Amino acid sequence: MNMIDVRVAAIEQVTPLIKHFKFVKEDGSKLPPFSGGSHIVVALDAEGRTYRNPYSLMGSPTETDAYHISVRRQENSRGGSAYMHENISVGMTLKITHPVNLFTLAKMAHKHVLIAGGIGITPFMSQIEDLNRLGAEYELHYAFRSYKQAAFVEELQKACGNKLHCYSDSDGKRLDMDALLSNQPLGTHVYVCGPSPMVVGVLETAKNLGWPDSNVHNEQFLAPPVGESFKVQLAKSNLEVQVPAEMSMLEAIEAAGVQPEYLCRGGVCGRCELSVLESDGGLEHNDHFLTESEKASCKKIMPCVSRTKGKRLVLDL
Amino acid sequence: MERGYWIKSKPIYTSLVWHEKATSHLVLASGIGGMAALKLFQQMHPAQPVTVLYARYAQMEVDYSETLKKVVPDNLHVFKFEEDLLTELKSIMPHMRMGLRIYVAGSEGFIWDVAKAVKPFGVDDAHIMKEQTDTLARNVYCVHCKAVTKSVTTNIVACCGCERMLFVRDHFSRNLGAYMGLMVDAESPGELPAIEEIYP
Amino acid sequence: MALNFKQESFRDDYTYKNSPEAIKRFPFPFPEDQYMYSVNIEPHTKGKPGSVYEFPFDIDEHYVAECHDRAITLAEDAGRYQALPHMMDAQWDFLELAMESLSSDYPEHFTLTKNGSIWTWENKPLGIHDTFTFGDSTTLPREPFDYMGRQVQGDFVLLDQRDETLYADAGMVTCQADWSLAFNVGMSWREWHGPVPKATELGVMDRALKYLMNLQLANPVRRLNWTMTVNPRLDTSPENYPHWGGDRNKVNADNVSELIHLRVELQSLFRLPRSNGIVFSIRCYLMSLKDIATYPRWAKRLHRVQKTMHPDLIEYKGMTKFHPLVVEWLSQFDDGADIGVGTQPE
Numbered sequence: 040m041n042m043i044d045v046r047v048a049a050i051e052q053v054t055p056l057i058k059h060f061k062f063v064k065e066d067g068s069k070l071p072p073f074s075g076g077s078h079i080v081v082a083l084d085a086e087g088r089t090y091r092n093p094y095s096l097m098g099s100p101t102e103t104d105a106y107h108i109s110v111r112r113q114e115n116s117r118g119g120s121a122y123m124h125e126n127i128s129v130g131m132t133l134k135i136t137h138p139v140n141l142f143t144l145a146k147m148a149h150k151h152v153l154i155a156g157g158i159g160i161t162p163f164m165s166q167i168e169d170l171n172r173l174g175a176e177y178e179l180h181y182a183f184r185s186y187k188q189a190a191f192v193e194e195l196q197k198a199c200g201n202k203l204h205c206y207s208d209s210d211g212k213r214l215d216m217d218a219l220l221s222n223q224p225l226g227t228h229v230y231v232c233g234p235s236p237m238v239v240g241v242l243e244t245a246k247n248l249g250w251p252d253s254n255v256h257n258e259q260f261l262a263p264p265v266g267e268s269f270k271v272q273l274a275k276s277n278l279e280v281q282v283p284a285e286m287s288m289l290e291a292i293e294a295a296g297v298q299p300e301y302l303c304r305g306g307v308c309g310r311c312e313l314s315v316l317e318s319d320g321g322l323e324h325n326d327h328f329l330t331e332s333e334k335a336s337c338k339k340i341m342p343c344v345s346r347t348k349g350k351r352l353v354l355d356l
Numbered sequence: 357m358e359r360g361y362w363i364k365s366k367p368i369y370t371s372l373v374w375h376e377k378a379t380s381h382l383v384l385a386s387g388i389g390g391m392a393a394l395k396l397f398q399q400m401h402p403a404q405p406v407t408v409l410y411a412r413y414a415q416m417e418v419d420y421s422e423t424l425k426k427v428v429p430d431n432l433h434v435f436k437f438e439e440d441l442l443t444e445l446k447s448i449m450p451h452m453r454m455g456l457r458i459y460v461a462g463s464e465g466f467i468w469d470v471a472k473a474v475k476p477f478g479v480d481d482a483h484i485m486k487e488q489t490d491t492l493a494r495n496v497y498c499v500h501c502k503a504v505t506k507s508v509t510t511n512i513v514a515c516c517g518c519e520r521m522l523f524v525r526d527h528f529s530r531n532l533g534a535y536m537g538l539m540v541d542a543e544s545p546g547e548l549p550a551i552e553e554i555y556p
Numbered sequence: 557m558a559l560n561f562k563q564e565s566f567r568d569d570y571t572y573k574n575s576p577e578a579i580k581r582f583p584f585p586f587p588e589d590q591y592m593y594s595v596n597i598e599p600h601t602k603g604k605p606g607s608v609y610e611f612p613f614d615i616d617e618h619y620v621a622e623c624h625d626r627a628i629t630l631a632e633d634a635g636r637y638q639a640l641p642h643m644m645d646a647q648w649d650f651l652e653l654a655m656e657s658l659s660s661d662y663p664e665h666f667t668l669t670k671n672g673s674i675w676t677w678e679n680k681p682l683g684i685h686d687t688f689t690f691g692d693s694t695t696l697p698r699e700p701f702d703y704m705g706r707q708v709q710g711d712f713v714l715l716d717q718r719d720e721t722l723y724a725d726a727g728m729v730t731c732q733a734d735w736s737l738a739f740n741v742g743m744s745w746r747e748w749h750g751p752v753p754k755a756t757e758l759g760v761m762d763r764a765l766k767y768l769m770n771l772q773l774a775n776p777v778r779r780l781n782w783t784m785t786v787n788p789r790l791d792t793s794p795e796n797y798p799h800w801g802g803d804r805n806k807v808n809a810d811n812v813s814e815l816i817h818l819r820v821e822l823q824s825l826f827r828l829p830r831s832n833g834i835v836f837s838i839r840c841y842l843m844s845l846k847d848i849a850t851y852p853r854w855a856k857r858l859h860r861v862q863k864t865m866h867p868d869l870i871e872y873k874g875m876t877k878f879h880p881l882v883v884e885w886l887s888q889f890d891d892g893a894d895i896g897v898g899t900q901p902e
Contacts, residue, residue: 071829074645136772138773138829139772143832146642146643146831147642222453225449225454225477225478227478249375249455249456308770309766309770364749365746365751482719500797526751530742530743532739536739538794542797542798543801543802543877
């Protein structure tokens with residue numbers, strides 16, 4: 040995979056838990072333009088291992104003197120977000136992937152309803168730039184715990200004006216999904232990014248109101264869950280790899296020197312799909328990509344987020 | 357015909373069934389398609405508002421309007437011609453909201469006329485439930501002169517635009533609502549295969 | 557190295573000819589004696605200097621004549637260019653990719669100067685010199701895709717990615733192997749590959765779609781496809797089939813090596829940045845059997861491949877009428893010797 044070398048140009052503590060990082064190219068040239076909703080994967084070499092974490096790109100997709108990401112420090116971090124918060128400082132160099140978009144705006148939509156919860160605001164930070172540039176009709180609904188913990192409210196007010204609607208738990212203001220989705224013009228698309236209950240809520244409400252699936256979009260990156268340690272045997276490479284409890288299978292395979300293909304590292308895109316030749320226990324499928332029947336067949340696995348319940352797994356790699 | 361063959365560029369038409377999840381319903385039927393609308397009301401009378409538009413005279417002179425009047429509770433509109441129905445459809449579409457479900461029954465030509473009429477309002481044809489009734493007649497797009505010859509029942513037809521003899525290919529464009537017609541005797545002028553009615 | 561652009565025609569008197577250098581760099585598509593319809597996609601990485609894979613967009617001695625032929629076809633039938641309204645970002649993406657590639661790979665022929673969003677484009681072979689504002693269509697003589705598509709060899713289709721598939725929502729198609737853009741525009745992947753025989757049953761098209769949906773920026777891919785065409789005619793469109801279909805009757809044992817051309821499409825696909833669309837580039841190379849046979853290895857390979865071709869594929873590619881003549885003519889070169897795997901001429 041072609042990686043881009045970037046330098047950390049600025050870091051800002053946006054809220055007690057969220058840091059905003061600004062990346063520029065070493066030679067001062069522009070970074071590639073992208074489409075609203077794209078993410079990059081940031082590769083971090085630390086403590087003898089490589090973290091590769093996906094983050095949504097914020098800011099203008101067309102004015103790309105710099106890339107912007109925001110990282111929320113996760114409570115049960117496997118180390119990626121904690122490392123970003125504690126060890127990355129201005130002037131350091133990092134490797135990032137080219138932007139990938141798994142959360143695109145529907146170009147033919149007549150209207151866009153964007154729904155964000157907490158740090159889920161980040162993909163919308165670039166999408167609103169695209170929507171403003173195209174003069175599209177949209178509204179952004181942003182729910183968070185309190186104004187103190189909410190990132191970018193001022194920027195959003197400036198960019199979206201009266202299209203922005205904020206909902207703060209601490210003020211007791213709630214987003215009524217049913218009311219929001221039951222009176223939208225034909226051709227409206229709804230997009231949601233946020234905590235799982237919010238995403239599920241939007242998907243279910245839209246379904247119950249008769250919205251076609253293709254008008255409903257969500258982004259729900261998974262952080263690779265921690266689990267038990269197990270062994271993976273790579274049949275083609277003739278290698279045995281120990282997957283530690285706090286590492287994903289994909290990370291462990293990479294650390295052993297094998298480079299499977301990947302894109303999102305969050306169980307969404309399907310690129311890292313591997314064939315399972317043998318397993319001594321059931322598979323723990325955590326991805327959103329495989330169908331239920333594929334999951335049940337135990338023949339395929341997405342090593343970026345999934346694991347085995349047993350002790351040993353043989354993969355066709 | 358080759359076994360296992362199907363026209364991948366054409367959707368498979370089904371029988372109309374109510375969507376349970378909806379905020380309102382719009383049923384569009386023409387000619388014998390009125391029967392498909394009647395069958396819907398045999399399934400149930402939905403809790404949500406229903407609008408029915410029916411055109412009496414389609415390819416065949418069958419009229420279900422009297423029966424429909426007895427069955428459809430309110431919001432039934434009957435038209436003499438399909439064109440009038442389509443005009444009314446375009447005038448009511450701006451008032452519709454997300455959650456509307458659309459059902460159409462009639463000839464293939466009528467189905468795609470409806471799809472074309474609602475597309476500018478943000479409705480994709482994939483979300484319209486479609487039942488083909490009346491006839492298997494095909495609309496044929498001449499790839500040479502771009503004219504569309506309507507209601508073709510034969511494997512080969514003279515183009516209404518350029519008069520070339522067109523072979524009706526099993527390749528369908530949803531955008532055009534028509535099958536591709538390709539000159540049949542370009543390589544051997546005047547030599548035509550037998551012309552047969554295969555889309556009655 | 558500056559290219560020597562030829563004056564030649566792809567219609568009427570057909571003065572198109574390949575130089576010995578052009579023959580040698582021809583992307584011969586058969587690495588093995590048997591042909592199987594397959595996805596055969598590989599990364600579109602930089603190839604050897606002088607090869608058709610050296611640059612993302614290959615410009616050769618036929619450049620000026622091909623652009624001229626395309627202009628004639630577009631003037632006769634405006635339907636050969638289509639762009640649905642939601643494809644404007646993809647149009648600019650295409651213009652940027654083509655201008656940046658050509659100006660950096662062929663600097664003696666093309667120049668791009670940027671001053672913020674004010675761009676100046678100079679195309680010396682075609683005598684074009686324009687200054688415009690990137691992103692503002694009104695500052696160009698035509699829509700961006702229409703403008704730049706006319707200045708690159710090959711056909712182009714812009715694909716929009718949505719609803720878990722790809723849609724052919726814009727195109728400039730004037731040198732196609734018998735498919736109609738006007739008919740296909742707006743179709744999804746499955747719809748426009750509907751007429752491909754056997755392939756879909758084998759799941760080839762579904763696998764290719766899954767692969768392309770994950771195509772990444774800066775990581776283009778390519779594959780070769782092929783057919784045979786009577787005369788060096790670029791425009792073998794269904795639209796003009798009445799004009800060229802009859803040529804299939806003119807092939808005989810005496811003229812088969814000059815009339816029949818192996819038509820190879822170098823298909824490459826690039827992810828586009830702003831639109832998240834994909835440009836599908838179909839670059840056509842035409843080589844007469846006679847020119848191919850200047851390399852005996854190619855003649856042997858082509859003979860074996862054609863001799864064992866499945867009848868359905870012969871029919872699908874429109875070769876039924878003249879195919880026995882092709883096999884017969886090529887047989888004189890085939891001594892049955894093992895020539896190993898690979899597409900190299902010698």
